[in-house]
Amino acid sequence: xxxxxxxxxxxxxxxxxxxxxxxxxxxxxxxxxxxxxxxxxxxxxxxxxxxxxxxxxxxxxxxxxxxxxxxxxxxxxxxxxxxxxxxxxxxx
Numbered sequence: 649x650x651x652x653x654x655x656x657x658x659x660x661x662x663x664x665x666x667x668x669x670x671x672x673x674x675x676x677x678x679x680x681x682x683x684x685x686x687x688x689x690x691x692x693x694x695x696x697x698x699x700x701x702x703x704x705x706x707x708x709x710x711x712x713x714x715x716x717x718x719x720x721x722x723x724x725x726x727x728x729x730x731x732x733x734x735x736x737x738x739x740x
Contacts, residue, residue, distance in 0.1 A: 651698065652737035654684060658701060659730040662708075666723050674712045681705055697733035704729040 658680060665676040684702060692699055704726040711722040 650737070651740065652734070655698070655701070655730065655734035655737045658684065658705070659727070659734050662705070662723075662726050662730050666727070670712060670718075674709070677705060677709045677712060681709060697729065697736045701726070701729040701733040 661676055661680045665673040665680075668676065681702070684705075708722045708726045711718050
């Protein structure tokens with residue numbers, strides 16, 4: 649997948665998960681991470697938009713598993729970083 653397609657896919661899945669119940673959201677986010685992680689770029693800079701979005705997704709996945717009522721900041725960060733990744737990829 650191109651970087652833009654991956655970023656757009658991530659953004660759409662995060663939005664769908666956010667509008668779903670906890671069990672569905674957990675499955676969607678964990679499946680998304682499985683889809684994206686095998687495509688890791690060797691020596692990718694830690695400050696890249698993709699890396700930041702994946703970090704936010706991992707944090708979100710952990711939060712969904714451990715909190716009964718997930719703080720909105722987890723979703724906001726995942727949506728923000730995925731959106732930034734998508735915008736950067738679209739401009740490239």
